C-alpha cells in the first residue's frame with residue numbers, strides 16, 4: 384500500500400496538486416489543482432456526468448448559484464445543526480475539534496465526557512480546557528453594500544439544496560416522469576476547525592450530487608438500483624479495485640431520523656478506511672422542509688392517476704477530491720526502479736507522449752512533429768517531450784500516468800515505424816505509424 388506522503392509528494396512534483404496560496408505560505412484547508420491535476424479532475428467529473436446524466440434518459444443537469452437565500456439553510460437544518468464540537472485550550476488558546484482529539488467520541492461529545500478522557504492539549508501539553516462550544520461550519524459573508532445581520536449569507540455547505548430548491552422549476556418546465564434525477568457538480572464550503580489528510584478534509588471542495596425523485600412505494604427498489612450503478616461506476620469507469628471498496632450499512636441509530644436507509648461507500652486510503660461517498664434515502668424530508676419554509680407546494684401530480692404527493696428522494700453524493708485521491712491511490716505503484724501511475728486510459732491526462740530519439744537531429748524532430756500532430760488530431764490529449772534522455776522521459780511519463788510513449792528514431796525515417804513503449808509492462812514494440 385502506498386503512503387499518503389508519497390502521493391502528496393508526487394502531486395506537487397508533477398503538477399497535480401499544489402498547496403493553496405503556496406507563494407504566500409499557504410492557506411490552511413485549500414489546495415490548487417495544477418496542469419496535470421486539472422486534466423485528471425476534468426476526466427473524472429466528465430466521466431461521472433457522462434455515466435450518470437448523458438447516458439441515461441432519467442437524469443437532468445442543474446447548475447445553481449453558490450450563494451443562496453439564507454432561508455435555504457434554515458429549512459435544511461444547516462443553520463441549527465451543521466456544527467462541530469469546538470474546544471479551546473485556556474493556556475495557549477489553540478482550538479481543536481473535540482471529538483478528533485481522542486478515541487470513541489462523536490460530534491455530540493459533552494464537556495464532561497471529554498474531560499473524563501484526561502486528554503492534554505496537543506499544542507502545549509497542559510490540561511486546562513474551556514467548555515465545548517458548538518461551532519457552525521458554514522462560511523458567512525455579506526451580500527450588498529451594507530454589512531449587518533440582514534445581509535448575512537453563506538457559501539453553500541453542500542450542492543444538494545441547489546437541486547431541491549429547483550425541483551418545482553424543473554417539474555413545471557420539462558414535465559419529467561417519476562423516477563427522475565437531477566445532477567449537479569460544483570463547489571461547496573465548510574469551515575473545518577482542523578483541516579487535514581491532504582484533500583480529504585479541506586475547507587473548499589467540489590461535490591457531485593444526484594437527487595433521485597421516486598414514488599414513495601418504490602424507494603427501496605430504486606435505492607438498490609442506484610447502489611448497483613454506483614459500484615459499476617467506481618469499479619469499471621473509475622478503475623477502483625473492488626477489494627478496496629466497502630459498503631457500510633449505516634445502522635438505524637446512526638442515521639438521520641428521516642433516513643430510511645444509508646450506505647456509506649468506504650475506500651481503503653493510504654491512511655486508513657474512509658468514506659468515499661454516501662447514498663442516503665432521505666424520504667420527503669427536504670422537499671417537505673422547503674414546502675414549509677417557502678409556503679410553495681412541492682407536490683408532484685401523477686400524469687396517469689392524477690394523484691398528488693411529495694416524492695421521496697435518494698441521494699448519491701460524492702466528493703470530487705475524495706474520488707480523485709481514491710483514483711491516485713489505486714493507480715500509484717512504487718517498485719525498485721520506478722514510480723508509475725497505472726491510471727485507466729480514460730482517466731490518464733495524456734494518452735500518448737511523442738518524442739524524437741535525439742533532439743539535435745532536425746530530420747528526426749521533423750518526423751516526430753509529424754507523428755505528434757497526427758496523434759494530436761486523433762486523440763487530442765497527446766504531449767511532446769524532447770527533454771533529457773529517453774530514460775528520463777519514460778520516468779516522467781510513468782509518473783504522470785501516460786499509457787504509451789512513442790519514439791521516432793533513424794529507422795523510422797526508412798520504414799515509417801516507431802517504437803511504442805507500454806507504461807505498465809515497459810515492453811517496447813515496433814508499430815507502423817499508420818496503425819497508431
Ligand SMILES: [Zn+2]
Nearest residue numbers: 472475504507
Ligand atoms: Zn494548549
